[in-house]
Amino acid sequence: MTIQPETKELLEKLKQKYDAMGQDLDTHLEGLLYGKPITYWDYIQTDALLNLQVQRTTLPDELVFIMYHQINELLFKMILWEIRQVSYHQELTAEFFSERLMRISRYFDMLTSSFQIMTEGMEVEQYLMFRATLTPASGFQSAQYRKIEFATTDLINLIDARFRDTIDRNTPFEHAFEHLYWQAAGKNFKTGKKSYLLSAFEKKYKTEFIDFAEEYNTINLYAKYKSLPESVRKDPKLLEAMRHLDHTINVTWVMAHYNTAVKYLNHGAEPEVATGGSDWAKYMLPKYQRRIFFPDVWTEQELADWGKNV
Numbered sequence: 001m002t003i004q005p006e007t008k009e010l011l012e013k014l015k016q017k018y019d020a021m022g023q024d025l026d027t028h029l030e031g032l033l034y035g036k037p038i039t040y041w042d043y044i045q046t047d048a049l050l051n052l053q054v055q056r057t058t059l060p061d062e063l064v065f066i067m068y069h070q071i072n073e074l075l076f077k078m079i080l081w082e083i084r085q086v087s088y089h090q091e092l093t094a095e096f097f098s099e100r101l102m103r104i105s106r107y108f109d110m111l112t113s114s115f116q117i118m119t120e121g122m123e124v125e126q127y128l129m130f131r132a133t134l135t136p137a138s139g140f141q142s143a144q145y146r147k148i149e150f151a152t153t154d155l156i157n158l159i160d161a162r163f164r165d166t167i168d169r170n171t172p173f174e175h176a177f178e179h180l181y182w183q184a185a186g187k188n189f190k191t192g193k194k195s196y197l198l199s200a201f202e203k204k205y206k207t208e209f210i211d212f213a214e215e216y217n218t219i220n221l222y223a224k225y226k227s228l229p230e231s232v233r234k235d236p237k238l239l240e241a242m243r244h245l246d247h248t249i250n251v252t253w254v255m256a257h258y259n260t261a262v263k264y265l266n267h268g269a270e271p272e273v274a275t276g277g278s279d280w281a282k283y284m285l286p287k288y289q290r291r292i293f294f295p296d297v298w299t300e301q302e303l304a305d306w307g308k309n310v
Helices: 005-020 025-036 040-046 046-050 063-087 096-113 115-121 124-134 143-152 175-176 179-185 196-216 221-229 237-263 280-284 299-302
Strands: none
Touching: 005 025, 040 046, 040 124, 046 143, 063 096, 063 124, 063 143, 096 115, 096 221, 096 237, 115 237, 115 280, 124 237, 143 196, 143 221, 175 196, 179 196
């Protein structure tokens, strides 16, 4: 058998690769003799993926609800992967930063538009029946979304607006954690008592969250942006990408979520309490918490008007 020059070149490159790993190339080539051809269903793990939908009721629309939220979690994972590429990039350029920010924005654009699946794709009557079986779980308890926040902006921008003046970079993470904006959805700040929703969430994730927040303390997207030379920070494409992502996450996507909640939970004279027991209106509306991830890219007037015109 005649070995073509292209094949010889590939074999040489493979030898270099495995030599660097301290591995024997012939052993790996022999393994190829017994390997099975890859298939779509094995590569995507289709069977495992399609067996993750476990209903708690017999109501058909519950399956829509479950799968929709599982899709959200997959998108959150993609977003965290994109953020990590920026955070750990050693020689960050405006072009690379902008491209990754727009990738993240497209994921959030998809999340925003996908709420129509919820608003138009479930019968209100069915939802109000099966939602009781969800108590006390809540979308509030999405750990990946909390990580997206930690990895996107400085911790001070996630602090409840009522306590921002009392917290700075020297504040211990443990103390800052107790004053994050989403604590307002599960804590009585007069008594300090936490709901089961919040207590269960913290029991599972608090240590992991604090470690994650510390990891991204100086390498979150906003910190990376501020570390760039002024000439790069003023790049028009980068500025537009920063503004688009900030508004998409903290206004457009939040309002799509809020409007869906209004349809299902505000159908009567009094709004329904969310499954986790949270005051969902004040927790979600941008004008209350005024979550802004990248304050430097907005004018003073834009910051003052944040969330008012939605």
